[in-house]
Amino acid sequence: MTEADKAELKSTALALFGRLQSELDSALVLIDARRELAFRNACRSVIDCALHLYAAETDPQYD
Known part of the structure; x- marks a missing residue:
């Protein structure tokens, strides 16, 4: 795996983590609103x- 591939994979993981945090925050707001x-x-x-x-x-x- 080249350095460029590692960087792309890390970028993908960070984007997914950001989305995960956003979705979790949304879920908490939704349950508070019943x-x-x-x-x-x-x-x-x-x-x-x-x-x-x-x-x-x-x-x-992983792609």
């Missing part, structure tokens, strides 16, 4: 982001 269905959808997005972040950090073939 919007359970929207909260569940936000939680699914949080899980999706976390799985992609894990793959980006552990799988060198």
Whole structure:
């Protein structure tokens, strides 16, 4: 893996982490507003982001 590939992978991981934080913040606001269905959808997005972040950090073939 070249340095450029490592930098791109790190950039991807940071973008996913930022999205993960944003989705988690949204989920907390939604549950405070008692919007359970929207909260569940936000939680699914949080899980999706976390799985992609894990793959980006552990799988060198992650695209």
